Amino acid sequence: xxxxxxxxxxxxxxxxxxxxxxxxxxxxxxxxxPRLDPPLQVVLVHPLIPPNTGNVARTCFVTGCGxxxxxxxxxxxxxxxxxxxxxxxxxxLAPVLHRDWAAFEESELGGGPGRLHLFTGRAGRSLxxxxxxxxxxxxxxxxxxxxxxxxxxxxxxxxxxIPMRPGQRSLNLAxxxxxxVYAAFASIPR
Numbered sequence: 001x002x003x004x005x006x007x008x009x010x011x012x013x014x015x016x017x018x019x020x021x022x023x024x025x026x027x028x029x030x031x032x033x034p035r036l037d038p039p040l041q042v043v044l045v046h047p048l049i050p051p052n053t054g055n056v057a058r059t060c061f062v063t064g065c066g067x068x069x070x071x072x073x074x075x076x077x078x079x080x081x082x083x084x085x086x087x088x089x090x091x092x093l094a095p096v097l098h099r100d101w102a103a104f105e106e107s108e109l110g111g112g113p114g115r116l117h118l119f120t121g122r123a124g125r126s127l128x129x130x131x132x133x134x135x136x137x138x139x140x141x142x143x144x145x146x147x148x149x150x151x152x153x154x155x156x157x158x159x160x161x162i163p164m165r166p167g168q169r170s171l172n173l174a175x176x177x178x179x180x181v182y183a184a185f186a187s188i189p190r
Contacts, residue, residue: 033063033185038135040184041066041108042177045101045151046142048074054090055174061089063181068108070098074142101151108137116158119180120146121170123159130160132184140180143173 042065047053053069060067077097098104109116115136141147152159162171162179171179 034188034190035064036134036185036188039064039066040132040181041068041135041137042181043068043070043104043137043139044142044173044177045070045139045147046072046074047173048142048144049173050075052143052173056177057093057095058089059174059178059181060095061093063185065181067093067095068098068104068137069095070101070104072100101148116155117160117180118147118152118155118158119162119176120152120159121161121164122146122152123161125160127160127162127180127183130184130187132187134188136184138177138180138184140173140177146170 040063042056042060044053044056044067047056047069053075057067059065096107098107115133116139117130117132117136118139120141139147139151141151160180162176164171170176
């Protein structure tokens, strides 16, 4: 069975799906991410939808990021859809749970500003303008309302937006986390 033909835009040659699959042999790893010390930290503030959190957990696991869940959560950590989306990564990831934002600040920031990046569609600063560093905290709000206004007001200079076409409202939470994590890795010097 032959694969679908595609043009390789770099070389101008036609390649099939099978040709592309042969670039990395079976069982061989593809490109890998550098290990960051300390790792990036993804923080979900008041997440509501279990599959989104499960998918974020999977992203954190495969990229080596830490995961923090700031309550109150809109679901139980025993939720089947949360575990299904996170697959077998959930137990190995061991997310850090924080009762609320004040508990997160006390535990993780020790009263200092830390390296926070608060993701919101209302930020004036683009993801492409941010200099990320190992150990940075990438903060995301709940699916329906985003980050609480009081939190955004407390950290106006740390707000970041993922660029989108004009008139678009937002990305899915799990997608936004994936975009931000990989953009952070791409911007950190090796």
